[in-house]
Amino acid sequence: MNYLDIDRAMVDLTRDMCAGCKSRLDAVPKENGTERKALQLEYGMYTFCGNAGLLFNTTGERKIMHIRRHVLENDMLKRFPKLNLAYQALDEEEKLCFVAALQAEIFIRDQWLKEQYAELAAAEASGDTGKIFEFKIKIGAVESLFAIWEAWRRKNGVYPYMFEEVES
Numbered sequence: 001m002n003y004l005d006i007d008r009a010m011v012d013l014t015r016d017m018c019a020g021c022k023s024r025l026d027a028v029p030k031e032n033g034t035e036r037k038a039l040q041l042e043y044g045m046y047t048f049c050g051n052a053g054l055l056f057n058t059t060g061e062r063k064i065m066h067i068r069r070h071v072l073e074n075d076m077l078k079r080f081p082k083l084n085l086a087y088q089a090l091d092e093e094e095k096l097c098f099v100a101a102l103q104a105e106i107f108i109r110d111q112w113l114k115e116q117y118a119e120l121a122a123a124e125a126s127g128d129t130g131k132i133f134e135f136k137i138k139i140g141a142v143e144s145l146f147a148i149w150e151a152w153r154r155k156n157g158v159y160p161y162m163f164e165e166v167e168s
Contacts, residue, residue, distance in 0.1 A: 053104025
């Protein structure tokens, strides 16, 4: 399996999560405001992950992979020592496979998820039920997508279990 195969699988998994959530949202009557809001937040997070992780970018596949590699190598891996060690040991083609399989999740964990956990904790401390609801939906959606990505990596033997030691 080459990096383009891995990248296509990650994109397809993310698009499938978006489509499934959109179908569930479309099936909920407009009168069910809370349920619709939850599904809108969830759908927004799947879309966010595809965009923020640069998975939905349509610029030439090889070109975008080099951009994603640059994003990953630009100090980010230093904050994930286990992942950095594994990455540094790879040859050039395998580095592209690593980027295809893991860059989006590394980026989202590093640039977004930590902050969301902190904001959830603050909302819980202040008793802000509206914010708690929102953060739990958002974090839950992202963690669900991470679980789907990890299941695919395990099934296909593509850098499985890389996030075992990563703290949220």
